[in-house]
Amino acid sequence: MNIESKILGGLERLSEALKALLWEKAKTFGISPIQIQILLFVSNHKREICNVSYLAKEFNVTKATISDAVRILLKKEYLEKDHSPTDNRRYNLFITSSGKELVGQLEGYADVFNKELSSFTDQELANIFDTLSKLIFQLNQxxxxxxxxxxxxxxxxxxxxxxxxxxxxxxxxxSGKEIQIDCDEFEE
Ligand code: SF4
Incomplete structure (x- = not known):
């Protein structure tokens, strides 16, 4: 097996482990993983990009999947709609105070990853981050x-x-470690 295949296998395992941790949390709070991902995203990003189309692209799922998840989050009053002043059908999402409270309990779902990562040296972390940020960019291209x-x-x-x-x-x-992979000021 070549090194590329081994790295791919490693990334798959990490992704599966992250998903499993997310599922664990989801079960505790009676919401689905995609609902958790939407809540975390909306709570950490500016309102202008928190809409169904953007979220569908962000999570590589259909708009219908996002709409279903959002409908439940609105019903549970974790999110609210901010309608466009010119077109009532268009809206962005923002988090409510009970949504924020829930996010506070969800955010540590990957703490075990953070803990293990902190056992690497600064240089090792910088190298991992450098490779990952370039890989993300190339795959986006x-x-x-x-x-x-x-x-x-x-x-x-x-x-x-x-x-x-x-x-x-x-x-x-x-510096390499200051490169952003999710910057609020980003403009294409
Ligand atoms: S504004 Fe653009 S270039 Fe500057 S830190 Fe954010 S993503 Fe990077």
Whole structure:
């Protein structure tokens, strides 16, 4: 087996383990994993991108799947709609106070991952992050990952995507570990 296949196998295992941890939490609170993912996303991102179309791309699922999950989250009063002033059919989502409370209990679902990662050296973590951020960017370029808010795809980025990185919004050089993979200020 070549190294690429072994890495792929490792990524699959990590992804399965993360999903299993998410399922565990989901069961505790009586909501589905996709509902948890939506809640965490809405609580951590600006309102302008929290809509059904964007969420469908973010999680690589259909709009119908997102709409169903959102309907339940609205019914349970974890989310609310913010309607467009010009078109009542369009809306963005925002989190309610009970949604925030739930998110507070959900957020630690991957703590065991954080704990194990913190046993690596800074250099090892920087290397892992560097490879992952470039892989995400390359897969986005091939259309495999639909949404990504990384520096490498941002209009404010200039650099060689290797060692020399600069953010024209922050007007600052970025080190490898300062490269963002989910930046609020990202613009395509
Ligand atoms: S705005 Fe954010 S994503 Fe864009 S280059 Fe700056 S830090 Fe990176």
């Amino acid at each position: 091939k259309g495999v990952i639909q949404v990504q808010r990384t520096c490498y795809n941002c209009k404010y980025y200039s650099g060689d995507k290797k060692e020399d990185h600069y953010c024209n919004l922050l007007k600052s050089k970025l």
